[in-house]
Amino acid sequence: xxxxxxxxxxxxxxxxxxxxxxxxxxxxxxxxxxxxxxxxxxxxxxxxxxxxxxxxxxxxxxxxxxxxxxxxxxxxxxxxxxxxxxxxxxxxxxxxxxxxxxxxxxxxxxxxxxxxxxxxxxxxxxxxxxxxxxxxxxxxxxxxxxxxxxxxxxxxxxxxxxxxxxxxxxxxxxxxxxxxxxxxxxxxxxxxxxxxxxxxxxxxxxxxxxxxxxxxxxxxxxxxxxxxxxxxxxxxxxxxxxxxxxxxxxxxxxxxxxxxxxxxxxxxxxxxxxxxxxxxxxxxxxxxxxxxxxxxxxxxxxxxxxxxxxxxxxxxxxxxxxxxxxxxxxxxx
Numbered sequence: 001x002x003x004x005x006x007x008x009x010x011x012x013x014x015x016x017x018x019x020x021x022x023x024x025x026x027x028x029x030x031x032x033x034x035x036x037x038x039x040x041x042x043x044x045x046x047x048x049x050x051x052x053x054x055x056x057x058x059x060x061x062x063x064x065x066x067x068x069x070x071x072x073x074x075x076x077x078x079x080x081x082x083x084x085x086x087x088x089x090x091x092x093x094x095x096x097x098x099x100x101x102x103x104x105x106x107x108x109x110x111x112x113x114x115x116x117x118x119x120x121x122x123x124x125x126x127x128x129x130x131x132x133x134x135x136x137x138x139x140x141x142x143x144x145x146x147x148x149x150x151x152x153x154x155x156x157x158x159x160x161x162x163x164x165x166x167x168x169x170x171x172x173x174x175x176x177x178x179x180x181x182x183x184x185x186x187x188x189x190x191x192x193x194x195x196x197x198x199x200x201x202x203x204x205x206x207x208x209x210x211x212x213x214x215x216x217x218x219x220x221x222x223x224x225x226x227x228x229x230x231x232x233x234x235x236x237x238x239x240x241x242x243x244x245x246x247x248x249x250x251x252x253x254x255x256x257x258x259x260x261x262x263x264x265x266x267x268x269x270x271x272x273x274x275x276x277x278x279x280x281x282x283x284x285x286x287x288x289x290x291x292x293x294x295x296x297x298x299x300x301x302x303x304x305x306x307x308x309x310x311x312x313x314x315x316x317x318x319x320x321x322x323x324x325x326x327x328x329x330x331x332x333x
Contacts, residue, residue, distance in 0.1 A: 001208050002026060002085075003272070007042040008252040012245050013211065014048040017219030020204075022052045026082050029058030029067045043074050051077030053122060057085060059094045059102075061109050065116045078120025078148065081113060084184075086126070086157045097157035100129040103141060110145040124151040124184070124206070127169040132156055135169045139176060151182040151206050161209075170200040182206050189217065189314050190224045212276040215241055235281075236308030242277065243299065246270055267298045280313055281305065 002025050010022050024042050027035060043052050054071045056079065058064050068079045083106070085096030092098065099106050114121055123142065128134030134156075142150055152173055154165030165185040174181045180203035187193045188210040196205065211217055216237070220230035249269065254261045271290060278286045285305040292298040 001212075004212065005042070006038065006252075007045055008248040009245070010042055010046050010048055010052075012241070012248050013215055013218075014050070015244065016215035016241065017222070018048060018050060019207065019211075019218050020050060021077065022046065022048065022050055023080055023206075024052060024055050026055040026057040026085070027067060027071075029056050029060065029063050031060055031063050033058075033063060033067065035067060035070055040074065043076055053078050053080045053120070055080040055082055055124075057082040057090065057095050059099060059105070059109075061105075061112050064109065065112050068113055068117050072117065072119060076119075078122055079113075079117050080122045080124060080151075081109075083123060083125040084151075084153045084157075086160045091157060097126050097129060100126065100134065100138060100157060103137065107141055107144070110141065110147070114145045114147065120148045121146075122149040122151065123147050124153065126153050126155060126157050127166050128156045130156060130158055132166045132169055135166075135172070139173055142173075143177060147179055149180050149182060150177055151184055153184040153206075155185060165196075167196070167199045170196075170202055174201045174203075180204070184208070186210075187217070189214065190220050190230050193217070193221050194224055209276055212273055213279065233312040234308060235306040235310045235312055238277070238312050239302055239306040239308070242270075242274075242302055242306075245273060246295075246299070263295055264293050267292055267295065270298065280315075 005023065005025055010018075013019070022042075025039050027033070027039055043054060046052055052075075054074070054076045056064055056067060056071075064081075071079055082096050083099050085091075087096065090096040090098060094102055094105070099109070110123070125138065125142070128138065150173060152170045154167060154170050155161070155163055170181065170183050181200075182204045183196050183200050183202035184206035187196060187205055187207050193205055193207070196202065205221070207217060214220075214233070216231060216233055223230045250261065250266055253266065271292075274289050278289055282305055285301070288301045289298070292301055
């Protein structure tokens, strides 16, 4: 997740269990591009003990090949190509999900990258740009280039995050691809995670926004798959996570030497995470945290609303606009 899954976020995730594999923010590749140092740090300084894949996004094939080769000089588990980002500013440049409209160019890109990348080459995609009916053509393309893992966000680019996911597309990929297929989209708790695996037969899950809200989700899923009882999370646990994230992000900024530390800017950065974390807890909490400007104010609001003895709601509210459709695993005909 761009501007989210950086080095300090990875470190915090790992303290709460963490995923089996991390993927960096994307390197925004173009002709004049040099690998960004702060993203490289999430590879060279992660110290999580887990593999890290370097993620690229772009549309210039020569530049992508050059950067892929440069990334292989670092301790990466592999190189990942982003074909899923739905941001309009990205798609307008025919990068990310925008590439799904340019199938001839996509073929050339996958061929060139597969030839250039001596190690693991993975791809993340959506099921189409305009409609999921485009997915069969895309699947035929992906089958041709010997990619090592295909991760599928089960929505189209235009659906963004607003709909249930197309589980039938993921299932078809599982049946037809020679590599492992990873399912992505709408995993917010154990039930949605295990349900997505059951419906699709995928080899694993990629979890993004759900992990911002619930960093325990990885250990909870592991427990469910081994027959153990997943840990019940309280608001005290959530408060601990928020404070840990606040301090880790602040310390990283102060150590990085990127200008002087500004408390107000840091509080505003925390609000990007709190949009997901606070969903459905208390309307007053969501309202007040958006207006916090100082560390004391931010932390005081969190302590006031997060009673340590209350259990944390397992899921976001059904009417959530950030976690749309998680209650419906859709199988299209």
